[in-house]
Amino acid sequence: MSKDHRPCCVKERRQIESLGGLIDDGYLNGLLGITRALGDWHLERLVFTSQNAIDFTRRRLQEHNDVKLCCKEIVEEATKRGATDNLTVVVVSFHSEPPRPCARQRGRVRRSISAEGLQSLKCLLEG
Structure with a gap:
């Protein structure tokens, strides 16, 4: 959206x-x-795309279902990733209950790669 x-x-x-x-x-x-984007991710090779923000928000709402706290956590995460810009986050929730897991989340193992690992992989692919 x-x-x-x-x-x-x-x-x-x-x-x-x-x-x-x-x-x-x-x-x-x-x-x-x-x-x-949220944060200066290009400088540290940390990606926080629109989909990453959506997934992050969904997980937080599933954990505590507090929209205001969720907005704060997004800003904190962006700051942790090196954001230096002024940040504004708006989360619109149409339901009072927490979001259900997406069909694609069920049974799926999530894996991530560190900034250092991403840089190493990039160097290997370019070399």
Whole structure:
């Protein structure tokens, strides 16, 4: 229910250029495929995409079902990942009960990779 801010969007391109930035081969300043996100994840190689934010929110609401606390936890997580921007989080909940697990979450083992592991993998693939 959100739209990623990509450099290829005309509105984003105009804003970037008006602020002195540039789009190089579809990337912001030749580096980023997205212009705005929670945290400066590109600097630390920590990804917090729109889907990551949704999954994070769902898990927190399943744990405690407190929307206000969930918003605070998202900001704290973004800060922990190195965000230095002003952050605003709005969570809209249409139900008073916690969300049920998604069908794709049931029986699925979640695995993640550290920033160091991601960098090592990137170097291996590029080399």
